[in-house]
Every structure is written in structure tokens, then in C-alpha cells.
Amino acid sequence: MKLYFSPGACSLSPHIVLRELGLPFEAIKVDLATKQTADGADFKAINPKGYVPALQLDDGRVLTEGPAIVQYLADQAPAKQLAPANGSWERYRLQEWLNFISTEIHKQFSPLFNAAIPDAVKDLQKAKLAQRFGEIAPALEKHDYLTGSQFSVADAYLFTVLGWSKYFQIDLNQWPSIARFVDRVAARPAVAEALDVEAKAKKIG
Structure with missing residues (x-):
């Protein structure tokens, strides 16, 4: 491949x-x-x-x-075990997370990379991201990873997009469970x- x-x-x-x-x-x-x-x-x-x-x-x-x-x-x-079996309820939950990350986190970051976008619009995007981070944080307070104790492909995706926060002065320590998640995933070999x-x-x- x-x-x-x-x-x-x-x-x-x-x-x-x-x-x-x-x-x-x-x-x-x-x-x-x-x-x-x-x-x-x-x-x-x-x-x-x-x-x-x-x-x-x-x-x-x-x-x-x-x-x-x-x-x-x-x-x-x-x-x-990076994804549950196809057709299982747990697989649909994984897909739910993947879709959420794709549309509500990944694509909310996209305008921030565009230098032509006015600062006021970028501030609105950051506010949207903060709202979404606030919705993710409770799940990571309960478990090490999005779907429980097992690292999954959704965690790899979330870790990737969260890494862009540093480029836009978004301090993930505002959401301690998210900051711990980033450190936890980064430590994986x-x-x-x-x-x-x-x-x-x-x-x-």
C-alpha cells in the first residue's frame, strides 16, 4: 500500500x-x-x-x-481492535464520532488556515470550535478514549485535528480532559x- x-x-x-x-x-x-x-x-x-x-x-x-x-x-x-465489527452498534458509534470530527472539528478549522479570512470571522470559528471541544470533553472525562478504554481510529483522527490548535493560540488546557487525551495519544509508540x-x-x- x-x-x-x-x-x-x-x-x-x-x-x-x-x-x-x-x-x-x-x-x-x-x-x-x-x-x-x-x-x-x-x-x-x-x-x-x-x-x-x-x-x-x-x-x-x-x-x-x-x-x-x-x-x-x-x-x-x-x-x-481499532474499529468494532461492521454491523455492530459499536461500529455505528465509531462512525458517529468520525462524522462529528470531520464536520464539526476538522472543517471548522479550515477557514483559520486561510489568510484572506477576516479576523472577525476567524474569531467566530474559534468560538464554534470551543463549543465543540466542550461537547467532546465530557466523553474524555469518563474514558481514556472516545469510545471507551480502547484506542480507535476516531482517536487518531481527533488527535490529528486537535494538533492544529497550537497554530491559532487555542489553549487545550481549557479542557483538561482533552489536554490529557492529547498527551496520552502522543505517548503511544x-x-x-x-x-x-x-x-x-x-x-x-
């Missing part, structure tokens, strides 16, 4: 999941400005949407969209490895 990623982007989520699962893969960096991959390919020929992540299987098929990719990956190694690989890739340019 090949994971097309950009350091610090939402592709960190499937990157973490691949390392948690111990699946063999090749991480290929994408320049999102030029749409070129580190191995010289035209990324838009791989994913016409032009953004990461994209997962290319050994047979050439390509899967895009983070929540779909991480569930596919989890189902390749069910013994690792597979997560630390993914972060290290992406930090080195970013320095290469």
Missing part, C-alpha cells in the same frame, strides 16, 4: 493507524501547492480532488477521504513514530 500524505495535514490520521496496525506501507509525501509527489508523480492523476490523504492499494485501486480510509485499514487487521517521520519529511522540504 501507498499512503499519500502531507506533513501535519489530516493524512496524519491514517498514517498513525497504519503504524498502530503494523501494516506494510510506503509513505509518499505530496506537495499540495504543486500537486506533485516526492517520487515525481502527478498527484491529481492519483486523486483528482488534489488533497490528502489517498491510499493506493497494491492492485492500483485508490481510496480517499480520511474516515473511509481509516475504517478500511482497521478492517484489514481486526485483531488490533506508533503515534510518536508517525510524528517523527512527518517532522523529518517537513524539514526535507
Whole structure:
């Protein structure tokens, strides 16, 4: 498998999941400005949407969209328990979290990365994020992870988007259970490895 990623982007989520699962893969960096991959390919020929992540299987098929990719990956190694069984109530709860993170956290961050957006609008976005963080915090006060005591693909995704808070002076210590969650996930060996690989890739340019 090949994971097309950009350091610090939402592709960190499937990157973490691949390392948690111990699946063999090749991480290929994408320049999102030029749409070129580190191995010289035209990324838009791989994913016409032009953004990461994209997962290319050994047979050439390509899967895009983070929540779909991480569930596919989890189902390749069910013994690792990064996602409950398909068709179970617990799986639908996982999908509920993945959708919430995608629409209410991930996409609320997006305008903050746009330098053309007025500060007043960015302040409104930060207020929306604060509201959503307040809705996540109680779940993490009860359990170590979103769905209970077991780390899941939803936690990898939440950890990824929470990492963007530092770019916009959002102090996660306002929500102690969230701050503890970030530290807890960061301490996982597979997560630390993914972060290290992406930090080195970013320095290469």
C-alpha cells in the first residue's frame, strides 16, 4: 500500500493507524501547492480532488477521504481492535464520532488556515470550535478514549485535528480532559513514530 500524505495535514490520521496496525506501507509525501509527489508523480492523476490523504492499494485501486480510509485499514487487521465489527452498534458509534470530527472539528478549522479570512470571522470559528471541544470533553472525562478504554481510529483522527490548535493560540488546557487525551495519544509508540517521520519529511522540504 501507498499512503499519500502531507506533513501535519489530516493524512496524519491514517498514517498513525497504519503504524498502530503494523501494516506494510510506503509513505509518499505530496506537495499540495504543486500537486506533485516526492517520487515525481502527478498527484491529481492519483486523486483528482488534489488533497490528502489517498491510499493506493497494491492492485492500483485508490481510496480517499480520511474516515473511509481509516475504517478500511482497521478492517484489514481486526485483531488490533481499532474499529468494532461492521454491523455492530459499536461500529455505528465509531462512525458517529468520525462524522462529528470531520464536520464539526476538522472543517471548522479550515477557514483559520486561510489568510484572506477576516479576523472577525476567524474569531467566530474559534468560538464554534470551543463549543465543540466542550461537547467532546465530557466523553474524555469518563474514558481514556472516545469510545471507551480502547484506542480507535476516531482517536487518531481527533488527535490529528486537535494538533492544529497550537497554530491559532487555542489553549487545550481549557479542557483538561482533552489536554490529557492529547498527551496520552502522543505517548503511544506508533503515534510518536508517525510524528517523527512527518517532522523529518517537513524539514526535507
